[in-house]
Amino acid sequence: MTERLLEVEGISKAFDGVMAIENISFSLDASETLGIVGESGSGKTTLARCILRAIDPDIGTVRFRGKDGWHPLHAMTDSELIPLRQEMQMVFQDPFSSLNPRMTVQEILEEPLIIHKIGTRASRREAVLDILDRVQMESDSLTRYPHAFSGGQRQRIGIARALILRPKLVVCDEAVSALDVSVQAQIINLLEDLQKELGLTYLFVAHDLSVVRHICDRILVMHRGRVVEAGPVEEVFTNPREDYTRLLLSAIPSPDPDVPLQPLDRQVLGL
Amino acid sequence: MPDNVLEIRDLAVEFKTDIGVTHALREVGFDVPRGEVTAIVGESGSGKSVTANCIMRLIQPPGEITSGRIDFSPTGTEPFDIVSLKTKDPRLLDLRGGLISMVFQEPMTALSPVYTVGNQVAEAILCHRKVSKKQAWAEAADMLERVGIDDVPRRIRQYPFEFSGGMRQRVVIAMALVCQPELLICDEPTTALDVTIQAEILTLIRSLQRDLENTVLFITHDLGVVAQLADQVVVMYGGRVLEIGSVRQVLKDPVHPYTRGLLAAIPGLAERGQRLETMASVLGDADIITPHPLRRLSDGRQVSLAPGPTRRS
Numbered sequence: 001m002t003e004r005l006l007e008v009e010g011i012s013k014a015f016d017g018v019m020a021i022e023n024i025s026f027s028l029d030a031s032e033t034l035g036i037v038g039e040s041g042s043g044k045t046t047l048a049r050c051i052l053r054a055i056d057p058d059i060g061t062v063r064f065r066g067k068d069g070w071h072p073l074h075a076m077t078d079s080e081l082i083p084l085r086q087e088m089q090m091v092f093q094d095p096f097s098s099l100n101p102r103m104t105v106q107e108i109l110e111e112p113l114i115i116h117k118i119g120t121r122a123s124r125r126e127a128v129l130d131i132l133d134r135v136q137m138e139s140d141s142l143t144r145y146p147h148a149f150s151g152g153q154r155q156r157i158g159i160a161r162a163l164i165l166r167p168k169l170v171v172c173d174e175a176v177s178a179l180d181v182s183v184q185a186q187i188i189n190l191l192e193d194l195q196k197e198l199g200l201t202y203l204f205v206a207h208d209l210s211v212v213r214h215i216c217d218r219i220l221v222m223h224r225g226r227v228v229e230a231g232p233v234e235e236v237f238t239n240p241r242e243d244y245t246r247l248l249l250s251a252i253p254s255p256d257p258d259v260p261l262q263p264l265d266r267q268v269l270g271l
Numbered sequence: 272m273p274d275n276v277l278e279i280r281d282l283a284v285e286f287k288t289d290i291g292v293t294h295a296l297r298e299v300g301f302d303v304p305r306g307e308v309t310a311i312v313g314e315s316g317s318g319k320s321v322t323a324n325c326i327m328r329l330i331q332p333p334g335e336i337t338s339g340r341i342d343f344s345p346t347g348t349e350p351f352d353i354v355s356l357k358t359k360d361p362r363l364l365d366l367r368g369g370l371i372s373m374v375f376q377e378p379m380t381a382l383s384p385v386y387t388v389g390n391q392v393a394e395a396i397l398c399h400r401k402v403s404k405k406q407a408w409a410e411a412a413d414m415l416e417r418v419g420i421d422d423v424p425r426r427i428r429q430y431p432f433e434f435s436g437g438m439r440q441r442v443v444i445a446m447a448l449v450c451q452p453e454l455l456i457c458d459e460p461t462t463a464l465d466v467t468i469q470a471e472i473l474t475l476i477r478s479l480q481r482d483l484e485n486t487v488l489f490i491t492h493d494l495g496v497v498a499q500l501a502d503q504v505v506v507m508y509g510g511r512v513l514e515i516g517s518v519r520q521v522l523k524d525p526v527h528p529y530t531r532g533l534l535a536a537i538p539g540l541a542e543r544g545q546r547l548e549t550m551a552s553v554l555g556d557a558d559i560i561t562p563h564p565l566r567r568l569s570d571g572r573q574v575s576l577a578p579g580p581t582r583r584s
Contacts, residue, residue, distance in 0.1 A: 039465040039466070039467060039468075040436075040465055151315070180314035180315055180492065181314065181492065181494075181533060181536045181537060182314060182532060182533060182536045182549060182550040183314075184536065184538075185535075185536035185538070185547040185548065185549045185550075186549045186550075186551075188538065188547055189546050189547055189549065192546070207465065207466065208466075208538075209466065210537065210538045210539035211538045213538070213539065214538035214539070214547065215538075247467060248466065248467060250470070251466045251467040251469065251470035252466060252470075252495065252539075253469070253470070253473065253493070253495035253496050253498065253499040254495055254498060254499070254539075255494040255495045255497075255498045255522060255534065255537055255539070256498060256522070256523075257498040257499070257518045257519055257522055257523070258519075258523075259498075260499070261470060261473060261474065261499040263467065263470035263471065263474065266467065
């Protein structure tokens with residue numbers, strides 16, 4: 001029996017009169033990975049941010065089941081949201097700009113615990129060491145600054161920072177897009193291992209369809225602020241029902257030279 | 272008799288910094304056959320862009336080409352070594368943007384925001400050929416039409432900010448091709464674009480290359496793009512060339528363990544729910560750090576591995 005973790009109902013958000021997302025509804029079960037795919041400007045990041053209340057949706061409801069029951073995120077004040085933020089965390093795309101260059105790894109990883117007033121100095125140190133180990137980094141990294149690490153290692157630090165509060169929901173916004181393919185594979189494996197170990201639920205925002213196909217259980221395909229297709233990932237990939245999904249899938253260049261690229265024509269499809 | 276536009280031999284580039292010397296390229300050597308698409312594929316730091324910049328002689332201090340030659344054979348002209356050209360040599364001006372032109376990753380940075388696109392495409396012609404301004408604009412319009420810009424008479428007088436990312440990249444390609452270069456270098460030209468726009472640009476580059484029969488050196492990290500576009504593939508890692516072969520050889524039957532690792536790490540090829548192969552899991556105890564000179568295999572391709580039987584997957 002799977003448990004619901006998140007219910008989104010009819011949310012919309014406009015910026016200066018331009019609809020960024022329009023009437024979006026979906027739900028998310030615990031321990032599931034939901035992919036949100038679409039091209040730039042399709043509204044996928046706006047959707048992710050509306051859910052976390054990093055920006056406020058204009059209308060619609062977002063309900064999240066925390067440790068102590070359901071919470072209407074859309075209707076809560078910023079200060080009411082603070083305790084819930086422990087349970088919803090984000091991993092960002094750019095491992096260079098998402099870590100403060102003036103803080104050591106120890107300070108970066110400890111900061112969320114300090115903000116939420118969790119533990120003593122000694123217990124926090126232990127938590128930092130534990131999470132560092134889980135993202136497969138050495139403890140001697142703690143005294144070093146972000147610039148001393150490669151892109152992949154920085155992304156591990158970003159993941160550790162998101163996970164140190166033991167969240168239920170982790171929103172990964174293009175979390176592997178900036179990485180080289182060999183590093184990307186390591187980070188994808190790490191995200192999958194951590195999901196199993198810690199029972200995490202992922203909202204995985206990405207434009208790379210092959211990554212999404214590998215990691216997600218279900219996907220939402222977004223186009224111009226709307227969800228045009230949703231379903232189990234294999235079903236959407238093998239039997240897309242909407243023209244826009246077909247267009248998107250036909251544009252992926254196969255690494256097999258005998259499978260020629262034959263992209264569908266946007267104009268012909270009327271998109 | 273092989274007909275190569277470029278023959279690169281033993282190329283080395285060093286960056287001398289306060290903390291020591293970085294060897295950006297070591298013993299890089301490969302040919303770029305005329306009328307074909309050669310792809311250089313590699314991850315960040317592999318030296319693929321540095322190689323392209325050497326061909327255009329764009330390496331700036333503290334970087335320096337410390338050895339090697341790049342023999343360039345434009346049609347109807349004496350071949351010459353690009354590396355040995357003096358900075359003031361007039362052939363360098365012909366080379367940059369004339370005989371060899373380049374398309375970069377970010378089209379907004381490649382275009383000037385304060386000139387119309389027509390002005391910028393025509394300027395490329397006026398820099399390299401003695402034609403009237405009117406003639407240059409007419410040729411610019413033809414080229415813009417050719418790269419798929421609609422309503423050219425109106426669009427030619429617009430500024431880059433009025434174009435989408437994909438359309439801007441088309442303008443940059445028009446700028447690059449308008450002087451009919453011997454060699455077109457594309458450095459990750461579709462990396463900043465959405466996948467559907469990428470597909471359009473790849474299709475455009477491929478069809479233009481077939482129509483104009485020009486030579487393309489295509490730099491990318493994306494093996495999907497390589498598979499769809501390249502005739503020949505050069506795999507680079509850590510400033511060295513590890514494997515050279517036809518696209519089918521390299522992608523369907525890779526010899527070097529690093530190439531196999533790159534292919535294995537693509538998520539699309541693994542079963543869902545299975546762990547992805549990583550470089551470490553594919554390489555095992557294989558050593559890719561120790562440099563070995565390229566050696567020719569029986570099927571014509573070259574690989575940088577220690578002598579002995581090659582293990583294949």
